[in-house]
Amino acid sequence: MQPVAGFSQPAKAAEFPILGYHPLMRILVIEDDATVADYIVSGLRESGHTVDHADDGREGLMMATTEEYDAIVADRMLPGVDGLTIVRTLRASENHTPILVLSALGEVDDRVKGLKAGADDYLAKPFAFSELLARLDALLRRGSHETVQVTRLQVMDLELDLLSRQVLRSGQAIDLQPREFRLLEYLMRHAGQVVTRTMLLEAVWDYHFDPQTNVIDVHISRLRSKIDKGFEQTLLHTVRGAGYRLGEHT
């Protein structure tokens, strides 16, 4: 794999191909519903992660404070201590492990509450497993380079300068609309990872809604025609059933 600006994590091809590349991590899953817990735990294990599972809030909080995890997936409604309290308690004790909160409520207001409590991301149940993986992946990576102030992003021969707002592919300037620039920036920041359509809508358009049609696909295909057209190696890939990935073809 080509060096990716800003990302220094050792990357290894996962067993679960839709993940693209992501490091193997230790993840704590706090979920009381056995079916959902099994679904998440087995999925994550299949992807090569080490997973611990707690089925109530108190136990989960204890594990989260005594063990070192790379990421925590916590249900919002839990017996004992609820998910948001776990998040608050951990943040209050200076524990900055990335946390993704799951919720059956899943409306925007719940999301806002979750993020305010200090969670890093929020996912409404039921969710596609690829969505959870993509979001976890993004969280895990973010944790590793958060402190680095990036002004220039590079993926293979594609370069993006955040200051001059210039995009070059093999040294050729590419003219992008402001929104296309933000879209590309987000994809480059998550190079090698799968980003879902919802993640793009939230990050690039800053609205939380269900697009009725393939609006995102249209934007992606425009961007693709600008950055990939005429080049032998395509960079922007569609990941079936999940979303998109910018990077080397796998």
Place this chain on the structure above:
Amino acid sequence: MNTLRLLKTSTFQLAAVYMGLFAVSALVMLAFVYWSTIGYMSSQTDSTIEAEIKGLADTYRRGGLQSLTGLVNERMRNDPDRTMLYLFATPDYKPLGGNLPAWPEAIPAGEGWVNFPFTDNGTESTARGRIFGVSGNLRLLVAMDIADLQATESLLMTAYLWGMALALVLALLGGALMSASVTRRIEVINQTSREIMSGRLHQRMPLKGTHDEFDQLASNLNDMLEQIDVLVESVRHVADGVAHDLRTPLTRLRSKLERLSIGPGLDASARQELDRCIDEADGLLQTFSALLRIARIEAGRHEASLVEVDLLELAADACELYQASAEDQGVTLSYDGSPVTLNGDRDLLFQALINLIDNALKYAGTGEVKLKVGKDKRSIFLSVTDQGPGLSEEDRQRVTGRFFRGADSAKISGSGLGLSLVQAVAGMHGARLELENANPGLRITMRFPADEAVG
């Protein structure tokens, strides 16, 4: 409540009828009292005069003219206040004696009762009397001053008239007060019904605790509402439950398909089939999510995060998001208007706008789709106009219903929930959804109250 509306209420009309009846009976009663009082007083006067005349006649019969004049003179002497008036006169009415200066004019010849004006110590007054003939064609007028009687009469009349007027005013006031109080209580029930119809199903009619008919009506309505509430709640639970319970296994199914599709050992056509299955599952999941979302918003369970939203900015963002799709379809998508802000849920408003644009693009085919944002005297509006075939009057009524699909829509993808959600979002913001013919095409307008304050 304005006066005109009060006049139109049935309670006021009822009160007015009672008032009319009351006035007529008061009039009849007062008239009876008046006539009997006045009649009694006049008959008193008449019988006094009759008695006097009878006395005089007796004296005359016994002692002739001499004693009669004597008696009259004596009477006049004893009556310096002129309670009784006497006048002897010749046949041609020349006064011979008595305490009246002259024979009153306008008194007919012959005998009988007369009323005549006279001057009593300089004051104009009226007297009533009787004339009778004495021998030798002499005439004697015996009369009494009836000024007091007339004064009493007019006093009574005035008093009765004032009494009538007062009674009418009181009746009017009483009627107005009565109907206002009844109307107010009915208005409370009306107001509450309207609130309930606008979606606040948990609202109840207020009770006064007096156990009168209105309280009984209100409490019956409350019982009815309770039952409706229970029914609605159970339907909602079923709907939510179905959507929710089906969503989870469907998600699992989707994930399994997904894993299969990317797993090894599949040829290209099988993979394609699996991808189609995943798309189908996604469509179903989206429908369930939309259903649940609409149910949540309509039930008021969506905790709206209200912020100041600039509708023009929203329109600009939505246009930008859909510009590429519109261009691919050969549709010109544009927006204009002036910046207007309202308090609302930004994401839901955006979702509603997206649904409207999506609809316009789906059904309008080619041409133009225009967004307009603005404010007029009574409202803030956001409209989406297309140049498509439009909708029939009948369809315009039904279009916001769940799962409504336009005619010839078999080829067009969609769940038929887009406008239901728009309707729910509009309702949550106190806005009305207006559908009209744009000649050609369809215009859908969300009209928010101008003093937007979402409750």
